[in-house]
Amino acid sequence: MAQHTVEFEVAGPWSLDTSREFWEEMAPLGPASAAGGGGALRTVFHADADWRRVGAEVTQYGSTARVVVAGDGDLVAAAEQVRRFLSLDVDARGWPGVAERDPVIAEVQARWPGLRPCGFHSPYEAAAWAVLTQRTGMTSARRMRDDLIARYGTGGAFPSPEALLGLDYELPWRKTEYLHSVTYAALDGLLDGAWLRALSPGEAVRQVQQVKGLGVFSAELVVLRGAGHPDTLPTQERRLEEEVAERYGPGRGLTEIAENWRPYRTWAALHLRVLRGERLGTAAVRPARAA
Template sequence: MNHAPAMHGYRRSLRPDCLLTFWLNYQPPLHWPSLLGFLSARCIAGIETVQAGVYSRSVVVAGRHAVIQVSRARGHRLKLTLSGVPAAALPGLIARVRRVFDLNAQPARIEAQLGTDPLMARLIAVRPGLRVPQGWDGFEQAMRTVLGQQISVAGAMTLAARMVVRYGQPLSSQVAEAAGLSHVFPVPAAVVDEDLSVLGMPRSRAATLSTLARALLAEPNLLRPGADLDSWVQRLCQLRGIGPWSAQYLALRQLGASDALPLGDVALVKALRLLEGPEVQLADRARAWSPWRAYAAQHLWVSLS
């Protein structure tokens, strides 16, 4: 169900504790194994799980704790199950889930253009319909991005889980029955004045996390799309501890900028050189992938799995 008007009929009688199911359409193809695999590798203990092909996570919607579950359904649809969501918040929440799973993408158009590059044509043939997953929330994605600077994905998720336990709120008992979910992700105010180095990271990285939390408290729209990607990246790089890699990665994951590309990413360079040889330069090759460089990056990252 994608139609907001269909919700109006039961808004007054819908109880917040109701379990609701929606089917989200998308333009095929969609490479579900890669999408679920990406999310599974980046699950933060306490707020996310992937079990038996179902992605579950805790969220805060209109000030209430809720749980969403997403799985593949028949046809060109995903199944979305919601618990604890106020009726008035349903359209916005469904739109957010569509964004996180990149369901509004037009794969035929993207792959027709990206596939003019021989390397990308090969990668598209292996994973047609590959999507670029987006961050659930600007603050959460900012924390994930900084925690992931110069360490492995597993190491970053360990730090994120510590942050959740120490600074996140316990999940409301009304929706806490979902297996493996115990908290909601912290809000900026909960960490802004804390010494986050106690979580086990360098003080410089902890300071960057605090800087971002402070910046987002002062300007909640900081991580929303601007008029120009380059200007947005330059503006973000003015924050202490945020360089081009972090800014481009945030543009890719949070803004949904289709042409964002973190050129300094070690994994991207590794993937490209494994595919095309040790001398190839990412910056040179990436010119052929515009305006879909984010999708090219996603293909390169998953080629390493």
């Protein structure tokens, strides 16, 4: 098995430990997909360049990230995919400036310094999760996902599109049909992370909506948390609208408030979700201790 290592400076605030704690809330992963309680983060996934299984290890040394990927496929592309799903490819030197313009964002930055949105390993995995959660509670969706990993996955990784085509039992709410549709789209390149990221967010959402079973809500999840677009807004998240009303008061809309978040609107929206989780007692990460 080949191995490839890349080291690079991460532009702007970043904490691997904080981001790791946040990951499960933003992009629920399989039981073996995000290991490491400190130090290195280890995860397994199928690279969307060739759908080969990849093992990845990420370590932080100050502002430097070290990514080690191992597998039999295109490891250069796999390393770039790691950068993308951990938001390490985003220049966040302007992110503290958003806090200067918005005291709510200042609060979340102070509580969780260095937090970067961590997404699904790929738009394909995000699309599969979107299907599994349709008309289904999170606990049941996780159970179905874990069963798919056990039956069709490789070494703890979510099944590759080719493997998932072997799904031959019926899941509720047409999920088997829609999962097959997602796999065909992935194999056809419609869910390629680099390609979707290169499109404008609106065009990327329209492209993903071509996949049977993926409406606007699901397509936005794929683009924001699968492709990792850093500067767009979800239009179908009721909980985000509720948190905006709670934090900013009635009469102010998300679009208006988000003007102060550019060019990190996706980041700010996801950070508000973390604040909501803390307020409702469901936060995946703990506030940083005072120095």
